[in-house]
Amino acid sequence: MKNKPYAWVPSLYLAEALPYVAVMVIATTMYKRLGLTNTELALYTSWLYLPWVIKPLWSPFIAAIRTERWWVLLMQFLIGAGFAGIAFTLPTSYWLQGSLAFFWLLAFASATHDIAADGLYILGLDTHDQSLYVGIRSTFYRIGNIIGQGLLVMLAGWLERSHTVPVSWSVTFLVLAGVFLALWLWHSVSLPRVKSSSAVLAAEQSTSALCDDISREESHAPSVLRDFWLALRTFFTKPHIVSALLFMLLFRFPEGQLVKIANPFLLDSAESGGMAMSTEAVGFVYGTVGIVGLTIGGLLGGWCVSRHGLKRWLWPMVLSISLPDLVYVYLSYVAPSFASTFAATDQFSIFNLQFSIVNLCVFIEQFGYGFGFTAYMLYLVYFSQGERSTAVFSICTAFQALGMMLPGMLAGWMADHLGYQRFFWWVIGCCLVTFAVSALIKIAPDYGRKE
Numbered sequence: 517m518k519n520k521p522y523a524w525v526p527s528l529y530l531a532e533a534l535p536y537v538a539v540m541v542i543a544t545t546m547y548k549r550l551g552l553t554n555t556e557l558a559l560y561t562s563w564l565y566l567p568w569v570i571k572p573l574w575s576p577f578i579a580a581i582r583t584e585r586w587w588v589l590l591m592q593f594l595i596g597a598g599f600a601g602i603a604f605t606l607p608t609s610y611w612l613q614g615s616l617a618f619f620w621l622l623a624f625a626s627a628t629h630d631i632a633a634d635g636l637y638i639l640g641l642d643t644h645d646q647s648l649y650v651g652i653r654s655t656f657y658r659i660g661n662i663i664g665q666g667l668l669v670m671l672a673g674w675l676e677r678s679h680t681v682p683v684s685w686s687v688t689f690l691v692l693a694g695v696f697l698a699l700w701l702w703h704s705v706s707l708p709r710v711k712s713s714s715a716v717l718a719a720e721q722s723t724s725a726l727c728d729d730i731s732r733e734e735s736h737a738p739s740v741l742r743d744f745w746l747a748l749r750t751f752f753t754k755p756h757i758v759s760a761l762l763f764m765l766l767f768r769f770p771e772g773q774l775v776k777i778a779n780p781f782l783l784d785s786a787e788s789g790g791m792a793m794s795t796e797a798v799g800f801v802y803g804t805v806g807i808v809g810l811t812i813g814g815l816l817g818g819w820c821v822s823r824h825g826l827k828r829w830l831w832p833m834v835l836s837i838s839l840p841d842l843v844y845v846y847l848s849y850v851a852p853s854f855a856s857t858f859a860a861t862d863q864f865s866i867f868n869l870q871f872s873i874v875n876l877c878v879f880i881e882q883f884g885y886g887f888g889f890t891a892y893m894l895y896l897v898y899f900s901q902g903e904r905s906t907a908v909f910s911i912c913t914a915f916q917a918l919g920m921m922l923p924g925m926l927a928g929w930m931a932d933h934l935g936y937q938r939f940f941w942w943v944i945g946c947c948l949v950t951f952a953v954s955a956l957i958k959i960a961p962d963y964g965r966k967e
Contacts, residue, residue, distance in 0.1 A: 521645055524706040525637065528588070529653040531699045532633050533660025535595045535626035538692065539564050541665050541779070541802075543619055546672070546685050548780045549795060550611070558776040558928025564619055565921035567627035572910045575631045576744045584639060585707050587632035591625045592703060596696030598622040603689035606682045640708040658811055666803020668692065673795030747907030754908075759956035760899050764915040765922075766953045767837075767892050770946040771885060772923030774841060777931045777939065778802070781844070782874070786855035789936040791847065797863040797871065801878050809879040813886025825965035826894050834954045837888025838947035843877035845944060848937040892916075898963050 543564070547557040578587055598621040605614030641649065668688055675684035754760070782798045784790025793801070813836075820829050847854070854870045863871050896916065900909035931939040 520706070521641055521649055524703060524708070525641075525649045525653055526656040527699060527702060527706070528633050528636070529656045530660045530663075531592055531595075531696070531703070532626075532630060533657045534664050534692065534695070535598075535622050535629070537661055537664030538599070539619055539623050539626060542669060544776060545669055545779050545783070545795070545798065548783050549672075549676070549681050549685070550606075552612075554777060554780050554928035554931045556928065557780065558931075559925050560616060561619075562776065562921050562924030562927075564623045565917045565924070567623040568917035569914050569921060571627045571631065571917075572744075572747075572907075572914050574628070575910060576741075576907075578628065578631050579635060583709075583711065584632040584635040585709060588629060588636055588707065589700060589704060591629035591632065592696055592700040594625040595622055595629065596693050596700055598625060599689050599693035599696060603686045603693060606686040606689070611682060636707065636710070639710045658807060662803055662807050664803070665807060666799050669799030669803055670796045671799075673797070673799055676795055743904075743907065747904045747911065750902075750904045751908050751911045754899065754902075756958055759953070759958070761915065763892075763895065763953045763957050764912060765919040766949050768889075768919055769923050769949045770838065770841060770943045772920045773927035773930065773946065774844065774940075774943050775920070776924045776927040777936070778844065778878075780931070781848070781851075781936050784936075786852055786859075789848065789851060790855065791851050791874065792855035792858050793874070794858075794863055797858075800864070801875055805875045806878045806882040809882035810886040813883040813888075814890060815886075817887040817890030821890060821894060821964040822966040825961060826891060826898065826963050827959045827961050830891050830954060830959065833888040833891035834950060835888075836884040837891075838884075838944075838950055840881040840884030841940070841943055841947065843881050844940040845937070847874065847877055848940050851936070894964055895957060895959065898959060 540561070543561050544557055547561070548554075552560075578584070598618045601618035601621070602615045605611055605618065608614065637649075637653065638646065668691070671691065672684050672688040675687055679687070751757075779798055779802060780790070782791045782793045782801065783795065784792070786792050817829070817833060820832075850870075850873075854874070857868070857870045861868055896909060896912040900906075900912055902908075927939075930942060934942060
């Protein structure tokens, strides 16, 4: 089939988003509905960040083994199998062990799929089409988030009305498995057949006078290992590495905890201090309203930095990612009255003032997070500039994942022992950590500003 980017770029990035959302968000909601404590669900699901933390360890070997297209198709098949595995284990007595095992499969397959998909995007498109489709890939990644966090969670909630919780979520994951089977079949036909990045590099080297002495029979493995070592050395010898590492690990220290407890708080019973919202309502609030707020915040953040540079907008963005967390403090105080209203009325009614307030609060918090997160991502790009920038950025994203994994593991225990109200105040106190690490970093005055 002729390379037609419009036939595969949107669906490829839809396929990239869905398993990540399933592992990071849907799993938390599902385990809460299945009766796990906050301590258990936060610990178990935070560990699932690990493949993204250690992704740089195996990413250099992907292209050296097979083509990116081959990896994409294999990972999509495994992801579909993982979704089906979760679906079939949930109604059983070993649902926790079985589902976690398949979530681990999904996490490693999703992380590997990310590497291969981004590589295929670069190899399969020329520079013009790469620029043309960058907005499309981002849009369909967001659509994948809405489908995963919103529509699929709402489907599970709708099924919960007439079926048990395990059966409802089992059917939901069967739907996901069917979607990935369709994506795998479609991409088997539509993805372009291109050489792997290592083959392209070898071809370029074979025509370079500097590489005349390299044997054509030389294995890729030694060069891959050497390049990885050089990338690590470049990363850890960069100026201001200590302040950069602290920023990467701790900038989202409050958010890393909040994100694990927000949905459980909305779902939990009034007796436990929660909002007692239905699964459908939470899917709508976080999966649609929240994603819209996040997207608008991110777009506005990028526009502001392009006008005046990152340095000027750093502190407004630090405040933006921190202060909106106060909406959860407010919600924790009104939770008892809101929960009684939710139990007695239709939560989706346009006349339900409490439901509208929750939507507004989540929108504000997610908008602030999207706006503030712009500063974090642009700093990673800024820090990665120079020698081996792509490999250095990959290492930065590993520390980014670690910065969410570690506080997430702590969050459930803190929420169970402090209660939701005091936990959210604790999150606000942790914003001081964000302020501290932001004060340490150095940024060129004109970085990010459009010339």
